Amino acid sequence: MQKLKKCNTLALETNEPFNFKFSVWKPSHFPTRLESLAGDSLYRTIRLGSGDAVGLKLTALEKKPGIKVDVYSKKPLDNCQLADLEKRLRWSYGLDESVVEFYEKYGCDTVLKNSIEKLYGMRNSCAENLFEILCIALVLQNTNVKRSQTMLENLLKNFGEELHFDGQALYAFFTPASILKSDEAQLKAECRVGYRAKYLLSIAGAFNNGFNNVDFTKLNYDDAKNQLIEIKGVGDYSASIALSSYLKDYSHVIIDSWSQKIFSKVLNKNFKSRDNVVNALKKRWDKYAGLAVLYVIENLYFTGKVNQRGLVEQS
């Protein structure tokens, strides 16, 4: 366990409109001890490029749209580390993006209108790196949310790094190296991940072996995806999720069996395949389809209209 103290503060400004809460916290994400929403603050952990884990306390900037970041670490970060962290967080929380054009185009769309009003100023966000997203996608495979949550919890307890700061007890994500110190039998027995154990090892192996040196932001979508699919345990769905989250590309829509059900209900159509859903969404929202999906889903979760089976309740 690491005790961290507040060493640095960053002020990250952005453009209007900006919704702090829904930009740093997403209702649809199952709770993990990677982050915690407490009052007006969002605490979370993050690994710097160096691999060092830090704790963050995010609050809304006063007077200006943006995020105030208190950085908790063992010792103060140097200017280079701070610059990297600032760049990373601006990217993670979409601070250099804008939702204005999206609102202008689709603010009156009958399906989006309500979601945009409720979540006004929300940006897409993803604080995890590629390795971390792929691990989350892995525990989502072939199971229900509750069990995904348990699996990730077990993995964090066994292989994550416990961080204590500002009264919070959170975990930094486990690293490829920490997973590789384990083996299939231990992962199954202690983390209850079943057949996913060998896939977790292969993902960790890939990221311990050069994938960290690949700059996926410099590859085109298809090339990047083909590289990810080479990893055993990463299929089309996981690779797409990872890339769209990581590259923040809203023109790609990823539909799984859960969002297929949701959009069948929302658009009042009985979609027979995921491709049918994707085509309908692209036709309706074009290059903003990914963002539109985010708004619809987050609003349904926030208003409690999605049940445990991923179905939209009648309203």
Add this chain to the structure above:
DNA sequence: AGCCAGGACGGAT
């Protein structure tokens, strides 16, 4: 008491 869930793989067609 089974059945099946927010995919991926490998082998068969």
Add this chain to the structure above:
DNA sequence: ATCCGTCCTGGC
């Protein structure tokens, strides 16, 4: 190319 059985586990 597309289809299908199988993979762990524990909620429901």
